[in-house]
Amino acid sequence: MDYNFDKIIDRRNTDSIKYDFALRRGKPDGILPLWVADMDFQAPPAVIDALTDKSLHGIFGYSENREDYIEVLQNWFASQFDWHIEPNWLVKTPSVVYAICTAIRALTNKGDAVLIQQPVYYPFAESVLINERMLVINELVYSNGRYFIDFEDFENKIKQNNVKLFILCSPHNPVGRVWTQDELIRMGDICTKHGVIVVSDEIHADFIYENHIHSVFANLKPEFSDITVTCTAPTKTFNLAALQISNIFIENRAIRHKFKKEVSKSGYSQLNIMGITACKAAYSNGLEWLMALRTYLVGNLEFARTFLSEKLPQIKLVEPEGTYLIWLDFKELGLSEAQLEDLIVNKAKLWLDAGEMFGAGGAGFQRINIACPRSILEQAFIQLEEAVSQL
Numbered sequence: 538m539d540y541n542f543d544k545i546i547d548r549r550n551t552d553s554i555k556y557d558f559a560l561r562r563g564k565p566d567g568i569l570p571l572w573v574a575d576m577d578f579q580a581p582p583a584v585i586d587a588l589t590d591k592s593l594h595g596i597f598g599y600s601e602n603r604e605d606y607i608e609v610l611q612n613w614f615a616s617q618f619d620w621h622i623e624p625n626w627l628v629k630t631p632s633v634v635y636a637i638c639t640a641i642r643a644l645t646n647k648g649d650a651v652l653i654q655q656p657v658y659y660p661f662a663e664s665v666l667i668n669e670r671m672l673v674i675n676e677l678v679y680s681n682g683r684y685f686i687d688f689e690d691f692e693n694k695i696k697q698n699n700v701k702l703f704i705l706c707s708p709h710n711p712v713g714r715v716w717t718q719d720e721l722i723r724m725g726d727i728c729t730k731h732g733v734i735v736v737s738d739e740i741h742a743d744f745i746y747e748n749h750i751h752s753v754f755a756n757l758k759p760e761f762s763d764i765t766v767t768c769t770a771p772t773k774t775f776n777l778a779a780l781q782i783s784n785i786f787i788e789n790r791a792i793r794h795k796f797k798k799e800v801s802k803s804g805y806s807q808l809n810i811m812g813i814t815a816c817k818a819a820y821s822n823g824l825e826w827l828m829a830l831r832t833y834l835v836g837n838l839e840f841a842r843t844f845l846s847e848k849l850p851q852i853k854l855v856e857p858e859g860t861y862l863i864w865l866d867f868k869e870l871g872l873s874e875a876q877l878e879d880l881i882v883n884k885a886k887l888w889l890d891a892g893e894m895f896g897a898g899g900a901g902f903q904r905i906n907i908a909c910p911r912s913i914l915e916q917a918f919i920q921l922e923e924a925v926s927q928l
């Protein structure tokens with residue numbers, strides 16, 4: 538089947554947070570948005586068909602997943618990642634960020650230390666702080682255009698602060714790393730040694746570029762599975778974020794029990810039926826679409842890489858190994874954060890995510906979401922080039 542990812546679908550006036558709320562979010566109206574991590578593509582036809590059928594049925598009463606839902610998940614994770622999950626490991630939540638906040642409350646006490654690796658997806662820090670835990674940062678090291686883990690600092694921070702929980706971003710948003718097995722095992726061994734529970738956010742696992750392999754952290758060693766809350770969702774992969782569905786896997790009974798209790802405490806029980814329907818359809822019948830999408834994204838990445846090297850060589854692409862988000866290094870322009878923001882927002886008229894949001898080490902960077910029709914991406918880069926040429 539042919540999928541037309543070049544087609545521009547007008548998302549304005551659809552209640553999209555990407556397109557409809559610039560003013561409310563402090564940006565000028567009419568700005569070109571390439572920020573939040575959803576895509577400007579329609580979901581796979583199989584998902585749209587399943588949702589249409591459900592919608593036409595017209596009854597939206599309390600719903601729960603049946604056995605076949607678990608089988609679909611088992612097939613997906615076995616076929617994509619060679620990870621074999623047991624049905625009772627599953628806890629469904631409306632989103633990964635909800636699951637992260639739940640894990641923080643369920644598995645740590647107020648004031649306990651929680652470790653993250655900045656620059657990282659900003660709700661990690663927000664989730665720790667809003668739940669009144671202590672934020673501990675193992676800063677990623679940027680060297681020769683790539684990010685690395687400082688393992689010595691990682692272990693020292695755990696020991697010095699008596700860290701109880703580590704939130705791993707794998708693959709990593711925004712720096713685009715797909716952690717190698719060696720890196721994951723080194724982190725896992727340190728966490729096992731010091732009794733640190735790991736929340737492994739693997740929401741971007743379906744977008745991995747050539748020559749890289751995503752390893753499910755919990756799948757690397759039985760002792761890792763015993764300390765891990767693995768957060769997955771079909772929502773990034775198939776563009777379903779507003780349907781609010783995430784599948785959390787926890788093998789350890791005691792951890793799972795605490796996590797489930799915390800979900801109950803928040804008053805959450807059955808899922809949104811549209812989320813269940815879309816998830817099942819996507820994982821059962823969405824793979825061909827996903828493969829076509831991956832090819833398209835490789836083309837978008839190639840476009841961005843070529844444009845930058847030919848027309849904006851001062852701006853460096855941090856080569857992504859996974860995700861549809863690219864992390865650009867603007868430091869050679871020598872601008873302050875305010876000047877960089879002015880360049881992007883007021884001169885280039887682009888709405889990106891400023892690097893500092895992801896942590897202090899993100900200063901001088903911007904994150905761009907490339908999951909859009911190529912012509913939109915081209916337009917964005919042209920606007921950026923014009924703005925830079927006027928500096």
Ligand SMILES: Cc1ncc(COP(=O)(O)O)c(C=O)c1O
Binds near residue numbers: 631706
């Ligand atoms: C690493 C990471 N985790 C979680 C999310 C959000 O997931 P959810 O909408 O399920 O909370 C995102 C979205 O960008 C993300 O990049």
